[in-house]
Amino acid sequence: MGVRLETEALVARGVGALSRAAGRGGGTTLPGKLLWKLDPGAIDALARRLPQGVALVSATNGKTTTTAMAARILGSRARLAWNQSGANLLSGLASELVTARHAELGLFEVDEGALPEATARLRPRVMALSNLFRDQLDRYGELELVAERWRAAVSVLPVETTLVVNADDPIVGSLADDRVHALRFGLDDPRQARPALQHAADSKYCIRCGTPYEYEAAYVGHLGDYSCPACGHARSRLDVAARDIELRGLHASRFRIESPTGAVDVELSLPGLYNVYNATAAASLSLALGATLDDVRGGLEAFSAAFGRFERIPTGGRTVVVLLVKNPAGANEVLRTLETGVPPVLVLALNDAIADGQDVSWIWDVDFEPLLPHVANVIVSGERAAELGLRLLYGGLSEERLEVEPSLERALDHGLALVEAGTDLVVLPTYTAMLALREILAARGLVRPYWEGERP
Amino acid sequence: MRISVGHLYPGYLNIYADRGNIAVLERRAALRGHALEVRPIGIGEQPDLAGFDLLYVGGGQDREQALVAPDLVERAEAIQSANASGVALLAVCGGYQLLGRSYRGRDGSVMPGVGLFPHETVAGTARMIGDVLLECELEDGETRELAGFENHIGRTLLDPGAAPLGRVLFGFGNDGESGLEGCRVGRAIGTYLHGPLLPRNPWLADWLLAQALAHSSNGEPITLEPLADRLEASAFRVAAERARKRGGQR
Known part of the structure; x- marks a missing residue:
């Protein structure tokens, strides 16, 4: 594998540089597409060379921002292979693995549909799953189909992998039900709840019995503190929670992240409750990878915004x-x-x-x-x-x-x-x-x- | 005049922007001096369906459709007799399938439907997704075009002689083969086209309103006074162009 892999990687890197020189955008996926064609198994081998392993992030909304926040938090401790441009199919991951030669930790956002193959090939140490909303039905199909793919992805995870889930999303939270190592995050500040579920809320019927959930607090879409009045299925206890949330219009937000190892106050220069979710997801992922609460605060406070978001x-x-x-x-x-x-x-x-x-x-x-x-x-x-x-x-x-x-x-x-x-x-x-x-x-x-x- | 609309299961069947269709009907009725009153009908609620002038059934994801299907099938007789008494109806995507005779899943299981539309739907293997352009002739000698978006895995087979909503110019249509899309029974229209359908096809909204007004007044459908519809026309042009370029491609 060794010599062949080196040669393939060298060729693929050259193609990326050529693509940029030719003015064809960033060349972000071209080397990966080439490597992917030459030898799909190469990314498995490249991933296994990373001494600190791989962490994956997926969600309908917020994967780019969450991953970029985690990169800020973790970047001071490890050299990252990170698909910053948002190229999140297997070819994009391959490109990053090829070009980030001296990386220690792989940090990748993954397209919802590509998650089963990404988990099977990269065998992540930690995987964070944040939310499932109806999204581009012409491209991804119905929400339930994506959920089915995620169940398949989780089922092939190594038993030692830590699964980080958003407990406020009924389907996503349930993915951690049978995991040995799981970290459940969510929001816990009813002052920030919406008065009612929004028009297009998904997953508002109990995943076990079909009865409409009752919400103690609905935060973003169907994400919140839910329980089923018929069968009792309810949000799990949170391991990592964002509390005392204060939103400051288009400019910033403030909140406290409480975790099993303590609590930390964070000032984020991004607006909106959805970014509090992203920050809590990034914090949970980073804590699962061994970051400290100081790293979490430092990284989040230094964070400005992910590309175009x-x-x-x-x-x-x-x-x-x-x-x-x-x-x-x-x-x-x-x-x-x-x-x-x-x-x-x-x-x-x-x-x-x-x-x-x-x-x-x-x-x-x-x-x-x-x-x-x-x-x-x-x-x-x-x-x-x-x-x-x-x-x-x-x-x-x-x-x-x-x-x-x-x-x-x-x-x-x-x-x-x-x-x-x-x-x-x-x-x-x-x-x-x-x-x-x-x-x-x-x-x-x-x-x-x-x-x-x-x-x- | 007052137009009374029964909206079936809005909490469950709302996926392809069904509220857009309702908003269009409301506004176009109001601009002609008519008041549209929309009453949501949930599972187990039993209003007299023949008392409405228009019934609306939207589309849902499989899970939501399965949750409402038994309740809808129990209303089969009520829906059929409402249709026979001249109540107008629009059913989109999942609603269109559920109002047929049956749906056969890929595992061979057969789910009975309402039986208003003379068709059977069979789960296919590849989804039919994309822009669609139809040619319709709801009134003799009046051909009109209709632009929408389809996304379905069910192949809907009309009985021989059943009336479609229109002929497919670009796109897949009911089954990707027959060249037909949707179904019409009296004042009831079923279709896979969403997007939503009515904003960029205002003539169909007006046709439905005219049918509903006819029921409300116990008279014949009238011609509604035309509106400018400039933005509507431009939205239609772009959507029709999309269908010409990329409709019906897997």
Whole structure:
């Protein structure tokens, strides 16, 4: 294996450099695709060379952010092989394993559908699973199918693997039921609960008997402190809990993480309850890998944002604030962070490439309604701008306050012209619209391409 | 006039943005001076179905569909007689399947349906996913196009002579082979198309409203006064273009 593996890895690395030199983006998956073609078993061998093993993260929402937070926490202790760009299929993992030659610990976010193969090949020491929401049904299929894949993935984990689960999600929490080593995390602050389950809540019926769950507190979508009034199936006791949560609009949040080894107060410079979930997941994963609570605080407080998820980009005396949206649960949480200080102008961009989901029906499951009366102008953009415009008109936005501008560049400039100097322009793009937006801003010299991004 | 809508199992069958269809019906009725009243109907609730002017059944994931199926089948007679008495109906995706005669799973088990639509659905092996464009002729001599999105593993086979909703121009349709999509029985329409269906196909929303108004007034369907529908037309154009480019491809 040795010589052949070295040769393959060398060739694959060369391809990545060539791809970048040829101007074809970051070349993030090309070496991996090549290696994957040459010898799929190579990634098993490359992973086994990592002296501290491998940790995996998956979720419908928050995998990139959770993994990036864990990288901040763990990066001071170990050299990481980390798929920072979000290339989370097996080929993306292969690329990272090939290029990060002196890494000690593998830290990978994994696509929900790719999890069974990733667990079988990489045999993770720790695996963190955070949530399952309806997401891009045209691509992933129904939630239950993804859950089935995750059950299969968990069933092949080595017995010594620690499984980290979000206990607030009934299906995800139940994956840890028969594990010897498990860490269950969740939120525990009823002040932050939503008054009711949101419209598109998934998994709201008991996974054992089908009765609707009752919620002591529902935090994000169907995530919360649930119990079944008929059979008693309820959220497990939390090993790691976020308590005393304080949200500060679009800017920050504060909370205390309590774990079996003690508690630590954290100030996070990211908005929203969903990011408290991400931070708690990253903290749990890191603790399971041997990090200390000081590492956890230090890493989380030093963390700014993962690629494209939440970025503030100054431009001409104004700041473009970019918040990625890609499915109902995620979009609802992003909108919720805007509720405390509704921006006067909002740009929403909807594309329908494969990475966005070709089926755009999900925008109807997003609760735009509470926000619309408070926004002065909404510009809808992207390839499916008209669909999004209809969604908002039917949601109660008056026609005079709606502008339909499919060109992202023009939508951005109109938005910037409408906001006052020194204020923010909030832009909510889907995935490929976010990439296009970054390209526009990069061409103006305002952001760096992601493959040149900073590494901790 | 008042239009009374019975929305079956909104807590369970809501996956492909069904509330979008309801919102469109509400707004288009209001713009013509009619008030749409929507009553959710949950498991075990027994309102008189023939007292509604329009019934709506949405789509759900398999698990949710299985939870409501027994309750829906118990209403078979009530739904059929409501249809016979002129109540309009729209059923999308899972709702469309459940209102047929039966659903045969891959393990061979057969789940009985309501039997309103003359079809049987058989679980296939590959999902039929993508944009769809149909040509419909709900009124003689009036052909209209309908753009939507489909995502189903069930292959729905219409009985010989049964009326489809439309002919498939691009996409898979009922079974990927017959070139037919959906089904129509009187004022009842069943279809796999979601996205949701009505915002970008306002003519179908108006057709349904006209049928519901006819039931409400005990008269004949009237032609509703047209609306500008500029954004609707532009959303339709993009969706139809998608179907032409990428519909019906596995």
